[in-house]
Amino acid sequence: MDRILMIPGPTDVDQRVIDAMRRQMIDHRSGDFRVMMRELEERSRRIFQTENDVYLLTCSGTGGVEFAVANLVDKDDRVLVPVFGVFGERLAEACEFYTRNVVRVEIPLGRAADPEVLKKALDENKDVNVVAFPYNDTSTGTICHDLEGIMRICRERGVYTIVDAVSILGGRDIPVDRLGIDVCITGSQKCLAAPPGVALVSFSERAYEKARRKEKRPHYLDVTKYRHFMRDRSETPFTPVITIFFALNESLRIILEEVGFGKWVRRHEAGAEALYKGLERLGVSFMTEPRYRSPTVIALNPQQGIDAEEIRRVMRERFSIMIAGGLAKFRGKMFRIANIGNISQQRILLTIEALGKTLNILGVKADVEEAVNSCKEVFAGRWPG
Amino acid sequence: MDRILMIPGPTDVDQRVIDAMRRQMIDHRSGDFRVMMRELEERSRRIFQTENDVYLLTCSGTGGVEFAVANLVDKDDRVLVPVFGVFGERLAEACEFYTRNVVRVEIPLGRAADPEVLKKALDENKDVNVVAFPYNDTSTGTICHDLEGIMRICRERGVYTIVDAVSILGGRDIPVDRLGIDVCITGSQKCLAAPPGVALVSFSERAYEKARRKEKRPHYLDVTKYRHFMRDRSETPFTPVITIFFALNESLRIILEEVGFGKWVRRHEAGAEALYKGLERLGVSFMTEPRYRSPTVIALNPQQGIDAEEIRRVMRERFSIMIAGGLAKFRGKMFRIANIGNISQQRILLTIEALGKTLNILGVKADVEEAVNSCKEVFAGRWPG
Numbered sequence: 001m002d003r004i005l006m007i008p009g010p011t012d013v014d015q016r017v018i019d020a021m022r023r024q025m026i027d028h029r030s031g032d033f034r035v036m037m038r039e040l041e042e043r044s045r046r047i048f049q050t051e052n053d054v055y056l057l058t059c060s061g062t063g064g065v066e067f068a069v070a071n072l073v074d075k076d077d078r079v080l081v082p083v084f085g086v087f088g089e090r091l092a093e094a095c096e097f098y099t100r101n102v103v104r105v106e107i108p109l110g111r112a113a114d115p116e117v118l119k120k121a122l123d124e125n126k127d128v129n130v131v132a133f134p135y136n137d138t139s140t141g142t143i144c145h146d147l148e149g150i151m152r153i154c155r156e157r158g159v160y161t162i163v164d165a166v167s168i169l170g171g172r173d174i175p176v177d178r179l180g181i182d183v184c185i186t187g188s189q190k191c192l193a194a195p196p197g198v199a200l201v202s203f204s205e206r207a208y209e210k211a212r213r214k215e216k217r218p219h220y221l222d223v224t225k226y227r228h229f230m231r232d233r234s235e236t237p238f239t240p241v242i243t244i245f246f247a248l249n250e251s252l253r254i255i256l257e258e259v260g261f262g263k264w265v266r267r268h269e270a271g272a273e274a275l276y277k278g279l280e281r282l283g284v285s286f287m288t289e290p291r292y293r294s295p296t297v298i299a300l301n302p303q304q305g306i307d308a309e310e311i312r313r314v315m316r317e318r319f320s321i322m323i324a325g326g327l328a329k330f331r332g333k334m335f336r337i338a339n340i341g342n343i344s345q346q347r348i349l350l351t352i353e354a355l356g357k358t359l360n361i362l363g364v365k366a367d368v369e370e371a372v373n374s375c376k377e378v379f380a381g382r383w384p385g
Numbered sequence: 386m387d388r389i390l391m392i393p394g395p396t397d398v399d400q401r402v403i404d405a406m407r408r409q410m411i412d413h414r415s416g417d418f419r420v421m422m423r424e425l426e427e428r429s430r431r432i433f434q435t436e437n438d439v440y441l442l443t444c445s446g447t448g449g450v451e452f453a454v455a456n457l458v459d460k461d462d463r464v465l466v467p468v469f470g471v472f473g474e475r476l477a478e479a480c481e482f483y484t485r486n487v488v489r490v491e492i493p494l495g496r497a498a499d500p501e502v503l504k505k506a507l508d509e510n511k512d513v514n515v516v517a518f519p520y521n522d523t524s525t526g527t528i529c530h531d532l533e534g535i536m537r538i539c540r541e542r543g544v545y546t547i548v549d550a551v552s553i554l555g556g557r558d559i560p561v562d563r564l565g566i567d568v569c570i571t572g573s574q575k576c577l578a579a580p581p582g583v584a585l586v587s588f589s590e591r592a593y594e595k596a597r598r599k600e601k602r603p604h605y606l607d608v609t610k611y612r613h614f615m616r617d618r619s620e621t622p623f624t625p626v627i628t629i630f631f632a633l634n635e636s637l638r639i640i641l642e643e644v645g646f647g648k649w650v651r652r653h654e655a656g657a658e659a660l661y662k663g664l665e666r667l668g669v670s671f672m673t674e675p676r677y678r679s680p681t682v683i684a685l686n687p688q689q690g691i692d693a694e695e696i697r698r699v700m701r702e703r704f705s706i707m708i709a710g711g712l713a714k715f716r717g718k719m720f721r722i723a724n725i726g727n728i729s730q731q732r733i734l735l736t737i738e739a740l741g742k743t744l745n746i747l748g749v750k751a752d753v754e755e756a757v758n759s760c761k762e763v764f765a766g767r768w769p770g
Contacts, residue, residue, distance in 0.1 A: 019407075024403070028395070028581075030707065058443065058445050058581070058626075063443065066605035195628045196410075196628075238445040238446075238447040239574060241626055242395060243632070244582065324414075
């Protein structure tokens with residue numbers, strides 16, 4: 001471990017995942033490819049807990065969101081987007097290319113969408129037929145703490161739903177079919193612990209039917225093409241990023257067959273609890289209210305008089321630990337620590353220790369030992385192995 | 386060399402390119418990334434022979450085409466697309482999402498666009514302001530033999546140009562600025578001999594200005610975002626496929642600094658000449674008229690009574706050489722041999738020898754030795770080393 005990535009993706013990947021990429025190219029229209037692809041499709045369905053198709057696209061997570069919107073949102077649709085960070089903004093902006101009818105519901109910094117807020121917004125906008133939102137916004141470190149409640153309201157109202165779960169799926173249990181999510185998106189480089197380059201997008205049958213009825217869809221993002229190639233041949237319509245497909249397949253094998261999906265999720269949960277405890281002891285303050293605190297990305301305010309960018313610099317230069325700054329309009333206003341992918345006790349303890357020492361270097365009193373011990377207590381009680 | 390890929394991408398890549406991917410992830414918002422990115426940007430400009438920006442996108446070549454069209458084509462534009470294969474069809478279809486005014490110029494099978502054909506079409510469609518075409522259509526193995534003449538006409542008429550050079554840039558000299566191509570596209574997995582996953586797209590200033598004036602652009606494909614991140618920080622707006630960026634950078638280093646770009650192109654030329662000579666001696670017939678024959682993809686008719694798919698099967702099972710079949714509407718009607726990327730005498734000789742033996746196995750007389758010797762003669766005269 002030369003450097004530790006504690007940023008919200010990409011994350012450090014297992015050496016076996018890197019080794020899976022040491023392969024010569026193969027023909028993506030051959031039996032060799034299809035064997036791998038069928039495994040990948042089946043594993044993706046298990047991660048999403050869906051019987052529906054999960055499309056594998058060669059693009060970033062944002063590209064996966066564009067795919068969702070490009071197919072599901074039509075010019076006469078009215079889309080409601082709860083905004084509680086940069087990724088909500090992006091989602092609203094993505095929708096605006098396909099329809100002029102986008103309603104943004106702004107939520108105060110440090111909180112995320114709630115069932116009550118959504119209910120009220122839908123009552124005030126009776127013509128909304130699509131609800132799109134990030135489940136977890138990494139820019140603000142907030143999560144919708146009651147996804148189940150939100151989805152219940154969406155189902156009752158019969159609206160179509162797009163859930164951007166890019167930074168959370170695999171780090172939390174998201175039973176897509178049981179919750180009735182129409183389109184759900186994640187990326188290879190977040191909680192699935194593979195390198196970036198692949199977006200995974202599930203599509204319910206009713207969402208597919210809506211997409212199919214759309215008059216026209218962008219050529220590269222046309223879900224009907226993906227469905228045709230996937231169902232008829234276990235192929236992709238356009239040349240896929242084969243190397244990253246190899247990597248993702250290996251990473252999903254490790255998650256599902258070696259670690260076990262339940263344990264993988266519980267590691268994220270235990271890791272989050274330890275990090276929040278340790279950080280609290282170091283005296284940094286959180287940008288988010290307790291119930292909205294993301295288990296995968298922690299957004300922090302440095303102590304008074306300390307520059308967040310200085311903290312990042314010392315962490316990087318002295319301890320080789322990479323943490324994130326604020327994104328877009330939050331640049332310079334916060335720092336962020338991610339808990340994504342290959343969560344381990346060691347990584348978390350090293351991070352807390354390094355941050356404590358960094359604060360001391362910058363002239364802030366912080367009891368490093370106590371903070372590290374509070375993490376260890378969490379691990380002793382609930383680390384899933 | 387366990388298996389030889391002689392398909393129109395992906396191609397076999399150099400072991401050093403595969404080794405370049407044996408790296409742990411890095412933060413794409415860090416100095417480490419930017420150092421690599423600046424190299425990649427500079428090398429990409431040299432390959433395109435342009436002073437303008439070359440954007441690096443995480444998607445397939447078709448995604449790069451979508452990016453070109455999504456930014457350059459607006460709802461009131463009238464786009465002319467010469468169609469001489471599946472990729473022309475795709476290009477026209479991609480344009481149709483952004484404008485209803487697409488004029489297809491159908492060109493007979495075995496030929497490609499000519500300056501005269503284009504001139505006539507532009508005279509008949511005075512309101513055309515964008516011309517979009519594949520320079521080389523791999524589905525039919527045809528190339529526009531007079532790109533210079535075509536571009537001269539486009540410049541004279543002042544139309545914007547989109548040139549899909551996905552399957553040819555790097556395998557032929559395409560001086561983008563000198564020819565005045567507004568938007569030119571290629572993919573990492575073709576003549577640039579890297580794995581798939583990255584599209585490279587050059588944008589002229591006037592094309593950028595047109596794109597910027599467009600009322601709205603899809604979020605993931607918005608060229609203004611790519612420009613902002615590239616110019617201000619040598620970054621990409623969304624998480625890039627870092628692993629393939631490493632690979633592409635190494636492959637471009639080999640092409641430009643180790644082999645030399647001129648020699649790289651001449652290898653493609655000498656390889657093409659040898660393949661065409663050898664194939665002629667084997668008695669298979671070409672789908673294309675001589676002047677339109679692509680140097681990177683050769684489209685062939687099997688001898689009478691022989692099934693193209695049988696040829697592919699024997700080549701694969703007996704000789705471990707992968708060649709391509711027909712694409713889309715050409716499925717089952719032809720077979721194709723590519724001459725892309727790491728062109729070597731050995732690969733070509735093995736391919737010709739295997740195809741000759743395959744024909745013999747299938748009951749067709751073919752003088753394998755003579756065919757192999759005719760390739761060797763070409764190499765003796767003009768292999769650039």
